Amino acid sequence: MNVDMDMFIPRKIKVGFQEREGTxxxxxxxxxxxxxxxxxRKETSFDIWRNYRFExxxxxxxxxSGFVLNKKTGGIEKGQRRSRWKQRQTYIRIYDPRGFEVEISVENHLFILEHMNCMIGKGLDxxxxxxxxxxxxxxxxxxxxEYEEIKRASEERIERKFVKAKELVVGSTYFTSPKETMVYLGLYDEYDILNQKSVYNHVVGEERYSxxxxPKQQHYFAKKATGYDKQHPYDLMTYTLTSKKQFGVSDETExxxxxxxxxxxxQHIIFCPVDPSKTIVEAMDMESFMRFCRDKRFGAQVVAENGKSYYMVPPEGDKELYLLGEKGGTGYGKNLYNGIKHSxxxxxxxxxxxxxxxxxxxQVNGRLYASEFIPWVEHDKR
Structure with a gap:
C-alpha cells in the first residue's frame, strides 16, 4: 500500500453497527x-448502512493496541462459482478492542503486517x-x-482558521478544499457561457460565446494554470457563498x-464576455495566410470569399494539395470552387x-478574444 501523504487523521470517529455472524x-x-x-463525513451512506437497533x-x-485480525471476507468463497462480474472486493475484518469489527483492504492489511507482528491468540503487537x-x-x-508527518498535517488542517464570506480579504490565500489553495480576487459579476461546444457540434461563430x-455576483479565486491547455496564466474558481464557514486561511499576507x-x-469570458457587436470579418493578407498554412501541417479549415468553408489538405510526399467541402461537407467536392474544378x-x-x-x-473591453474560420453563408455574419 502506497501511503498517501494527504491522508487525514481525524480527532473523532463515529461508528454505526450491524449484527454479523463470523465476528x-x-x-x-x-x-x-x-x-x-x-x-x-459520508453521513447518508452511514445512516443507510447501520442497524438502528444499535446506537x-x-x-x-x-x-x-489490542486489535486482532479475524478473517477474509468477500472475493470467492469456498463452493462459490467464480464470476468476474459478481465477485465482491476482498476485505479483511479486524477486531477493534472497543467491541466491534471493521473491514479494511488487503493492501492495508499487508501494510500493517509490514510494521507489526501478529501473534496467534493475542492479536497485533x-x-x-x-x-x-x-x-x-x-x-x-x-x-x-509516515505517521508523524500525516499526524502533523492533519492537526494543521484541524486547527485551520475558517472564515465567512464577509471576512475574505483580496490577495489572501485560502484553502478551497482540504488539499487546494487559491488566492481571493474579490466579488464580481460572472457570465454563464451558453454554448461551450465545438464546430463539430454545429455550434459555430458567436453562438459559441453567447x-x-x-443573477448573483460571485467570489473569484485564482491559482497558477495547470494542465496542457494554458490559454490563460491563471485558473479561476467562482463561488456563491453563504454565511457558512467554507474556506480555511492558508496565508493572510498579500x-x-x-x-x-x-x-x-x-482574459476570461466568464468575467468579461464576448461582445457580438464588435465582431469583424476581414480578408487575410498573403503573409498571414502562409504563416497559417505552415502552422497547420495536417490540414485546416479555411473560409473563402464566397462565405463557404473548405478543408485544405496539405501536400505530403508525392500527394497533391487539394480542397474538400464545396458540396456541404468536408468529405465532398474535391477541388471544387463555385462549381468549377481546379488543381x-x-x-x-x-x-x-x-x-x-x-x-x-x-470582448466587451475591446480585447481580441479569438480569430476563427467561420462560414457566414448560413449565418449572415459578413
Missing part, C-alpha cells in the same frame, strides 16, 4: 469521521489509529515512518502575484482563388 463480538462496524468543520458511538481517535485516504478507511500503524449574466491575477481576469500547385494559388477571410471576436 468476535457479533457486531460489524461502519466507521466514518467528524471533519475539521464538525461535519460527519452509533463516537470515539476519540487516539492510538490503540503495536498501536493503530484510524485514518482516511479520500473515502477509504485506513488503519495506520503509529510506528510507520452568455448571460448570473500574494505577490495578486496584480497579475487581477489583470488576467480580463492547386501551391498555397499561393489557393490564396489567390479563395481569398480567405477570417472572423475576429472581441
Amino acid at each position: 468476535y463480538s457479533g457486531k460489524l462496524g461502519y466507521a466514518t469521521y467528524i471533519d475539521e468543520q464538525g461535519k460527519v 452509533p458511538e463516537i470515539f476519540e481517535n487516539t492510538p490503540m 503495536g498501536e493503530l489509529i484510524y485514518a482516511w485516504a479520500e473515502k477509504e478507511l485506513i488503519l495506520l500503524p503509529v510506528n510507520s515512518i 452568455s448571460v449574466k448570473k 500574494h505577490p502575484e495578486l496584480s497579475d491575477m487581477l489583470n488576467s481576469l480580463e 492547386f500547385q501551391s498555397y499561393e494559388e489557393v490564396f489567390n482563388l479563395l481569398k480567405p477571410h477570417i472572423t475576429h471576436y472581441y
Whole structure:
C-alpha cells in the first residue's frame, strides 16, 4: 500500500453497527469521521448502512493496541462459482478492542503486517489509529515512518482558521478544499457561457460565446494554470457563498502575484464576455495566410470569399494539395470552387482563388478574444 501523504487523521470517529455472524463480538462496524468543520463525513451512506437497533458511538481517535485480525471476507468463497462480474472486493475484518469489527483492504492489511507482528491468540503487537485516504478507511500503524508527518498535517488542517464570506480579504490565500489553495480576487459579476461546444457540434461563430449574466455576483479565486491547455496564466474558481464557514486561511499576507491575477481576469469570458457587436470579418493578407498554412501541417479549415468553408489538405510526399467541402461537407467536392474544378500547385494559388477571410471576436473591453474560420453563408455574419 502506497501511503498517501494527504491522508487525514481525524480527532473523532463515529461508528454505526450491524449484527454479523463470523465476528468476535457479533457486531460489524461502519466507521466514518467528524471533519475539521464538525461535519460527519459520508453521513447518508452511514445512516443507510447501520442497524438502528444499535446506537452509533463516537470515539476519540487516539492510538490503540489490542486489535486482532479475524478473517477474509468477500472475493470467492469456498463452493462459490467464480464470476468476474459478481465477485465482491476482498476485505479483511479486524477486531477493534472497543467491541466491534471493521473491514479494511488487503493492501492495508499487508501494510500493517509490514510494521507489526501478529501473534496467534493475542492479536497485533503495536498501536493503530484510524485514518482516511479520500473515502477509504485506513488503519495506520503509529510506528510507520509516515505517521508523524500525516499526524502533523492533519492537526494543521484541524486547527485551520475558517472564515465567512464577509471576512475574505483580496490577495489572501485560502484553502478551497482540504488539499487546494487559491488566492481571493474579490466579488464580481460572472457570465454563464451558453454554448461551450465545438464546430463539430454545429455550434459555430458567436453562438459559441453567447452568455448571460448570473443573477448573483460571485467570489473569484485564482491559482497558477495547470494542465496542457494554458490559454490563460491563471485558473479561476467562482463561488456563491453563504454565511457558512467554507474556506480555511492558508496565508493572510498579500500574494505577490495578486496584480497579475487581477489583470488576467480580463482574459476570461466568464468575467468579461464576448461582445457580438464588435465582431469583424476581414480578408487575410498573403503573409498571414502562409504563416497559417505552415502552422497547420495536417490540414485546416479555411473560409473563402464566397462565405463557404473548405478543408485544405496539405501536400505530403508525392500527394497533391487539394480542397474538400464545396458540396456541404468536408468529405465532398474535391477541388471544387463555385462549381468549377481546379488543381492547386501551391498555397499561393489557393490564396489567390479563395481569398480567405477570417472572423475576429472581441470582448466587451475591446480585447481580441479569438480569430476563427467561420462560414457566414448560413449565418449572415459578413
